Amino acid sequence: MAAPAPAPVSAQPGGPLAGLPWRTRPSPVPAWSYAVRQLQFWLTDYRRTWRGSIISTVLNPLLYLGAMGLGLGTLVDKHGTASLGQVSYLVFLAPGLLAASAMGTGVGESTYPVFGSVKWNKTYQAAVSSPLRPADLFHGHLLFVGLKLTMASSVFLAVAAAFQAIVSPWAILALPVAVLTGLAFTAVIEAWTVTRTKDTSLAVVYRFGLTPLFLFSGTFFPVTLLPGWIRPIAYLTPLWHGVALCRDLCLGVATLPSAFLHAGYLLVVLGAGIFAGNRTYTRRLYV
Amino acid sequence: MTTALIRARGLTKRFGSFTAVDGVDFELHRGEAFGFLGPNGAGKSSTMRMIGCVSPPTEGELSIFGLDPVADGPAIRARLGVVPQEDSLDVELTVRENLLVYGRYFGLPRPVIRERSDRLLDFVQLADRQNDRVEPLSGGLKRRLTIARSLINEPEILLLDEPTTGLDPQARHVVWDRLFRLKQQGVTLVLTTHYMDEAEQLCDRLVVMDAGRIAAEGSPRELIGRYSTPEVLELRFDPTVHENAAEKLAAVPAQRREVLADRVLLYVEDGDAALAAVRGLGLDPLTSLVRRSTLEDVFLRLTGRRLED
Numbered sequence: 174m175a176a177p178a179p180a181p182v183s184a185q186p187g188g189p190l191a192g193l194p195w196r197t198r199p200s201p202v203p204a205w206s207y208a209v210r211q212l213q214f215w216l217t218d219y220r221r222t223w224r225g226s227i228i229s230t231v232l233n234p235l236l237y238l239g240a241m242g243l244g245l246g247t248l249v250d251k252h253g254t255a256s257l258g259q260v261s262y263l264v265f266l267a268p269g270l271l272a273a274s275a276m277g278t279g280v281g282e283s284t285y286p287v288f289g290s291v292k293w294n295k296t297y298q299a300a301v302s303s304p305l306r307p308a309d310l311f312h313g314h315l316l317f318v319g320l321k322l323t324m325a326s327s328v329f330l331a332v333a334a335a336f337q338a339i340v341s342p343w344a345i346l347a348l349p350v351a352v353l354t355g356l357a358f359t360a361v362i363e364a365w366t367v368t369r370t371k372d373t374s375l376a377v378v379y380r381f382g383l384t385p386l387f388l389f390s391g392t393f394f395p396v397t398l399l400p401g402w403i404r405p406i407a408y409l410t411p412l413w414h415g416v417a418l419c420r421d422l423c424l425g426v427a428t429l430p431s432a433f434l435h436a437g438y439l440l441v442v443l444g445a446g447i448f449a450g451n452r453t454y455t456r457r458l459y460v
Numbered sequence: 461m462t463t464a465l466i467r468a469r470g471l472t473k474r475f476g477s478f479t480a481v482d483g484v485d486f487e488l489h490r491g492e493a494f495g496f497l498g499p500n501g502a503g504k505s506s507t508m509r510m511i512g513c514v515s516p517p518t519e520g521e522l523s524i525f526g527l528d529p530v531a532d533g534p535a536i537r538a539r540l541g542v543v544p545q546e547d548s549l550d551v552e553l554t555v556r557e558n559l560l561v562y563g564r565y566f567g568l569p570r571p572v573i574r575e576r577s578d579r580l581l582d583f584v585q586l587a588d589r590q591n592d593r594v595e596p597l598s599g600g601l602k603r604r605l606t607i608a609r610s611l612i613n614e615p616e617i618l619l620l621d622e623p624t625t626g627l628d629p630q631a632r633h634v635v636w637d638r639l640f641r642l643k644q645q646g647v648t649l650v651l652t653t654h655y656m657d658e659a660e661q662l663c664d665r666l667v668v669m670d671a672g673r674i675a676a677e678g679s680p681r682e683l684i685g686r687y688s689t690p691e692v693l694e695l696r697f698d699p700t701v702h703e704n705a706a707e708k709l710a711a712v713p714a715q716r717r718e719v720l721a722d723r724v725l726l727y728v729e730d731g732d733a734a735l736a737a738v739r740g741l742g743l744d745p746l747t748s749l750v751r752r753s754t755l756e757d758v759f760l761r762l763t764g765r766r767l768e769d
Binding site: 202206207210211213214217218221294295296298299300301302303304305306458459460 | 540565
């Protein structure tokens with residue numbers, strides 16, 4: 174089996190590779206820096222699309238708060254706001270929409286962009302041929318989505334403040350809660366998306382996941398108005414916890430125990446998503 | 461005694477009950493161009509993916525730079541370049557951005573990437589397209605960009621999985637030329653192919669794979685010497701007399717006779733003498749060709765099948 178080894182060819186000057194033969198080795202780097210490298214990829218990618226993305230980030234809250242908060246809200250407020258906690262519909266709606274649109278961003282980021290990377294462009298397969306590991310790709314994308322959520326949620330809060338829909342300085346804490354809500358969805362759905370081989374299954378997430386959650390998790394009306402048997406289901410959804418905590422903070426009525434409960438629930442979902450994603454990413458990309 | 465750059469012993473990869481790679485042994489040394497030759501499904505790509513540390517071996521030993529691909533994946537991959545079978549470029553980005561993104565994966569500083577990109581884009585003759593988006597580029601240009609990308613970290617070993625499959629002849633020759641220059645520079649090339657001419661052009665040493673096993677190993681010249689004759693006489697008969705003629709040819713002294721669907725191959729020392737003997741039997745082939753043996757003949761001999769079937 175062992176053939177005579179050919180003598181190593183010495184490097185010729187002027188070729189494509191200047192540094193031969195090899196002497197310097199990349200120094201060992203901390204594991205998190207691999208995730209940051211993947212974050213840089215998404216930021217490079219984002220440079221192509223940021224204009225359209227910024228426009229919808231500003232426009233969406235304007236449209237929703239204008240149409241539903243002001244338009245529909247005028248009707249609602251005429252009929253009494255006792256079930257809303259004696260605040261105007263606009264003030265009630267804004268924090269719910271904040272959490273719900275964070276979910277929307279999270280779901281959007283964790284479906285087609287991830288599926289495209291593993292199936293259409295195969296850029297994930299290219300990336301794991303570098304020092305990056307599958308889990309680094311996952312974490313790098315979560316970092317990117319975290320940044321995007323921070324930006325979008327900040328814009329949302331600013332727009333809501335311009336609509337005078339923010340009544341408490343505690344609202345500033347709704348920002349990290351919204352980001353956490355979005356990331357919890359991102360991690361769980363992304364862990365699943367990376368296992369998919371057909372893009373048609375992604376539509377299921379929107380049809381049976383995103384839309385019902387958006388409508389029935391307390392965004393537009395209190396969950397207490399739902400039939401009693403369905404309420405426990407609403408309480409189990411991560412979005413309800415995000416909506417409830419954002420609303421408590423924006424209204425300035427949050428209590429420490431309930432804040433811990435809601436944030437804790439979202440953290441558990443996020444942790445479970447990361448745990449699952451570490452495995453599904455590895456299984457899909459190391460075959 | 462140089463230590464092996466890549467060393468495999470009993471290397472096995474199974475997917476469920478299917479065994480893609482069935483206990484192969486090989487060793488690779490610095491500066492070599494080493495090829496895995498075999499038809500589709502022979503286990504070439506699975507072997508390459510294990511060497512690329514993106515596919516854990518099911519059984520057996522594998523070491524690359526003396527390191528363990530499972531435990532030291534990032535450290536090994538930092539020193540490898542990979543040209544995958546399917547293009548995996550980011551088609552939304554420009555040619556140059558693809559190199560930038562990939563260079564960052566290796567933790568290279570931007571000025572270093574810029575400088576290397578200039579050099580590599582010249583090398584693969586893509587400098588004039590550097591700011592174009594990748595999507596509309598032709599297959600040949602994408603392949604060349606993929607090769608440039610695989611060199612951004614100045615790898616010690618370049619893994620190429622069917623580097624010219626799907627390219628037109630002209631594009632293939634450009635790729636071969638670039639790979640040959642890399643070899644001259646001392647880059648160790650490991651490639652898979654089901655083109656015998658590619659293996660003959662590029663490989664110092666190769667293994668012939670079939671059904672997950674290594675059927676033979678050696679330099680192209682050694683393999684031809686060991687498993688084939690110096691010359692081959694190819695005969696094509698009218699389809700109506702093809703079988704009949706094939707039987708009669710048994711009378712022609714030849715080391716081996718292969719009856720294919722459309723041709724008969726006679727493996728002989730002297731092709732012209734054999735052709736004279738064929739004519740002496742009163743057989744009148746439509747066409748006849750005397751040629752030197754190739755790796756295709758070696759493969760046919762070892763497996764009874766043609767490479768590109």
